[in-house]
Amino acid sequence: MARARDRVEAILEDLSRRYLPSGDLHEGETALAKLVAETDDPFRVLISTVLSQRTRDEMTERASAQLFAKYATPSEIAGARTEDLERLIRPVGFYRQKARQIGNVSRVILERHGGAVPRSYEALLDLPQVGPKTANCVLVYGFGEPRIPTDTHVHRVSNRLGLARTKAPEATERVLMRVVPKAWWLHVNELFIRFGKDICRPVGPRCESCSFTAFCRHYRTVVAKRGTRAARERTRRDRAAG
Template structure:
């Protein structure tokens, strides 16, 4: 199956509903700095909490300069609700300071520049490129890594290896769609535990399903339906 067809099938199965936290923040604030901060907030945090915290924070501090001068406990209070909020408050302020002092208040538009910021790893940097600037990159989080391996698109052990392989597999003009589509698909259908293979359009292609794991899941689902009927 062509990788672009896989993306299309995933999108069709989602029915057009919902959006990731980063899409939501970008849609509302249209600001790469907000996307960068939201990506930091999103680590180990549900999407709804990430977007709520980002909107509260940016309702009070709008620019890197304002956040660089912010009181850490006030920032922590605004983002309370996301995981590790105290550490993240410190990290966000440090990022804002670095952007203010070394980049003239502008978020770097390239991977190397982003990776030099404190607390910014490869996934966060790629998210800023895709969601903040609309540039071609493939951010690999746990959803992308898990689903790409389950499908058999890649056979990799680390997100970094997955990123390299997916960049070879997908045509460049599809890169910006990969993260958003895989994340939504991972939240609704190919869940970390108990993937909903019975409602997935990719069973004919998926290695995980074909080798039995997914079929057992479907069997369990059928037994569950019988029990309830």
């Protein structure tokens, strides 16, 4: 754990220089960071996060823009016809299911919270369709509260780099909250997602362009060994041919 703590600041400083040189989250490039550049409305952050599940950023951005152009508040979405919501959010995957979900969550926000998105983690988790990642996204991007939203990119990058040894994003989030200094919490999601899409990709990570090979657990245990095996195989073939 101590080694992970020593390492994490160097990693975040490096990624920050690469992806967020101003240090301003409003200049981020993930779908949520872009949305926050336009509005700090926690309700829109919540709805966009629900729409973003299992969907590419570009599709989330299109669906959110179409939806909010017509319905932008809990009462408007709760009062909208489901077929109309489906039509507006059609670019995202599972749009029929998500149309029902955003209608439900809007109704609960109206009935239990007077139309305002609650600001506590526990109250957010009590809403339908809100799990730990969505609750943290709302706290970070909607309220500017320091939390660490952990999706599959954040989970994969954290485990490859040896910051966590976990099987699921929820467990990774808890480990990251112990090893990452609080001053960095707001930035982890944006930085790890960008790094995870750009370099540390799920399949075929671009390790040759990465600054962390010296201590990356995945590189040491998988990539470097594969390289050694390939070199041995080449030598064996050369000898057989010669």
